[in-house]
Amino acid sequence: MSDHNPRPGDPLQHYVNKAPFDPYRADTLTPEQERYYQASEWKIMWWKFRRHKLAVWSGAFLLMMYFAIAICEFLTPYNLHSRDTTHIYAPPQGLHLFHEGTFVGPFVYGYDFRLNMETLAREYVPNPDKIQKVRFFCSGDPYEFWGAIPGDVHLFCAAEGGTLYLFGTDRLGRDMFSRIIYGARISLTLAFIAVAISFVLGVIIGGAAGYYGGMVDAVVLRIIELIRSFPELPLFMTLSALLPVTWSPIGVFVGISVIIGFLDWPGLARAVRAKILSLREEDFTTAAQLMGASPSRIIGRHLLPSFTSHLIASLSLSVPTAILGETALSFLGIGLRPPVTSWGVLLNEAQNLNAVELYPWLLLPVVPLFLVVLAFNFLGDGLRDAADPYR
Missing domain, CATH: 1.10.3720.10 (MetI-like)
Structure with missing residues (x-):
């Protein structure tokens, strides 16, 4: 439980910096104290929980996560099983807003690819000349929402003919962020x-x-x-x-x-x-x-x-x-x-x-x-x- 002092008006305020009072005299109770003694167990529990800032933020984060998985087909730029064989083991693409001091909006730099013949490793180098703007509420890979409703609208997608691999790709060229x-x-x-x-x-x-x-x-x-x-x-x-x-x-x-x-x-x-x-x-x-x-x-x-x-x-x-x-x-x-x-x-x-x-x-x-x-x-x-x- 958080150790900081309660906020003014907090029903638990009477625990801190309050003089002793007679519980048998109603006129000695402050409005906050009276509100506390008339509250239900669940309301008192909520007041205590609300003061635990780390728990509140954790709860908000978990609610956001569960909301995200409920609409993950819409949130992800690619389908779960979509493969790009030309970008196997591609590294993550950084998201940018400015290019050479000019505001462009959300975009990524395209790759230049070559195969290292000594190590046989795939090497991808960002090309500043390949500016690929991120599209929003766009048509992309088809999917079935919860396996029942067909659709192809995504929250954000790659530019036409471009790529958007925020977390890179795996051995089959599948987008790690979506997966x-x-x-x-x-x-x-x-x-x-x-x-x-x-x-x-x-x-x-x-x-x-x-x-x-x-x-x-x-x-x-x-x-x-x-x-x-x-x-x-x-x-x-x-x-x-x-x-x-x-x-x-x-x-x-x-x-x-x-x-x-x-x-x-x-x-x-x-x-x-x-x-x-x-x-x-x-x-x-x-x-x-x-x-x-x-x-x-x-x-x-x-x-x-x-x-x-x-x-x-x-x-x-x-x-x-x-x-x-x-x-x-x-x-x-x-x-x-x-x-x-x-x-x-x-x-x-x-x-x-x-x-x-x-x-x-x-x-x-x-x-x-x-x-x-x-x-x-x-x-x-x-x-x-x-x-x-x-x-």
């Missing part, structure tokens, strides 16, 4: 599916263990300890290697999501169990039991809502684990496989150290991966601090 954005859709979607699976399993199994106790609790704890006793990465690798090679890309996608979700639920289940163990002895739980409420209703309508904010914080911290799990499996070649494109698949194509030494832009998928994982961690820290009633 990274397309890969974000797969990696981030898979992570959310995996976290949803782990959430359902963790809440159901952990809730049952905490509410019933006894033999149910003992069995659940032994299962959790058994799963946790295995090294995580080798277990991921073993289960992923068991997926049939004849499965379709969608089948592999679902299989990897289930594996990651299945191995991630014990942590959440343990937290849910601990919370419900402490809440099941409360008076409101006993009152619900005396009124004849079923265990599922007591858990779902009375116990879980009591620590929903903690569940949200835990989920936000589970997403980067799922993203890194998929990336690691795909990087090792036992996760997602082409033609599916994810950040892990893109990094798998950069395993050749000789290629990376000559074409370092093949490692650019690491940058969005690092930023997204870092943003989820900051967001989770902010939510956890906001949900903590003792902070």
